[in-house]
Amino acid sequence: MIKQIILLIAPTIMIFLGLAVLDNVLITFFLFYGWLLFVPLIIRFWDKKSRYRVMLPLTKKNILVGLISGLVCLISIYSFVSYFPVIDITHLKSLLEKWDFVGAKVILFVLVLVLINPILEEFYWREFIYSRLLDRVGNIMSIFIPSFFYSLYHLIIVIEIFTFPFNVLAILPVFLAGCMWGIFRFKLNSLTAPIISHSLADIGIMLGYWSIIN
Secondary structure (H helix, E strand, O other): OHHHHHHHHHHHHHHHHHHHHOOOHHHHHHHHHHHHHHHHHHHHHHOOOOOOOOOOOOOHHHHHHHHHHHHHHHHHHHHHHHHOOOEOHHHHHHHHHHOOOOOHHHHHHHHHHHHHHHHHHHHHHHHHHHHHHHHHHHHHHHHHHHHHHHHHHHHHHHHHHEOOOHHHHOHHHHHHHHHHHHHHHHHHOOOHHHHHHHHHHHHHHHHHHHHHHO
């Protein structure tokens, strides 16, 4: 039980250490994505009973579900961020400078967010954690619990960026997106649709970011 709690809360701790304590996006990347990548591999190596596996069948259904849901997320995120005055631009720019999120690091962030982040997050939450919870709590809670902890570390980010009460309310769609991708994982028995959908959602975030900054 203790090990499971650590696996659930550790990604949030990595984000907190990187952004709130060290104020550095690059260090946050190494802490956060290092955990998502290496911890499941280490556990798989030492625990021969570990059940998770990578399932990425490129079927028409998986691709269509991922594309349609992802485009809905992309349009919704971009529209909300671009057309609603919920972000203090001056504060955002100073915050990004404090996090050392400038220059070439912005390009690195975009590439990581769109290409690497969806794969590692979906594998960690919708496969690694999901598989560990499935026999203990069943399908519904195996979707709900990872989605809650997935949305938890996003709170650290949005609470700084958005004005109140939108910074708190912004967590709800993150949680719902996590639940949606968890349902895709369960119904389709695949990570293909969640990864495609997640990637498009992240593109929506970046488009919204560029529209604000520029």
